[in-house]
Amino acid sequence: DVKVTQSSRYLVKRMGEKVFLECVQDMDHENMFWYRQDPGLGLRLIYFSYDVKMKEKGDIPKGYSVSREKKERFSLILESASTNQTSMYLCASSGEANYGYTFGSGTRLTVV
């Protein structure tokens, strides 16, 4: 069963901490994405990557960075966590040959 795996389901961090969210996919997909989802705001794209070491800003990149050193792994980094980054973070991947995204189960991050 193909999947996208996010390292943590729930995470609590303190303001100012550097936070790493990890995402691994086993489908050999070229494209990987990080979203955050907040009530009433839908899914908002933070960053995406269409190849190893390549990254592009999404709609809300401020306060975040990403790393893609290997094709299967896409990491989201919160440089200095703030309370307004409390959210559900969703990783997804897609291949060039199909049309659907496969999402991970999400990481609910709380910054206190």
Place this chain on the structure above:
Amino acid sequence: GQSLEQPSEVTAVEGAIVQINCTYQTSGFYGLSWYQQHDGGAPTFLSYNALDGLEETGRFSSFLSRSDSYGYLLLQELQMKDSASYFCALNAGNNRKLIWGLGTSLAVNP
């Protein structure tokens, strides 16, 4: 810019048919996708329309009309487990980036 509109909430009863509409504004796109998301879960891919017309997958069908800038998801023989949020999304370029609607919360009542 590109944007999609869909109703925020829809209510229906078990066994019924419900249609969730999605209207969009865009200068160009490859296709329209639909995703389902249960509370606390991740979105899952339901269907994709690259061409005008109806795509059927079991109890779910999706429709696209490019001339009307409109699509819909049709759910038949509704079951309680269909209670979820449904998102339409425009495939803006080679499956690399989707433009998302805000989602429609479907409540299926007994």
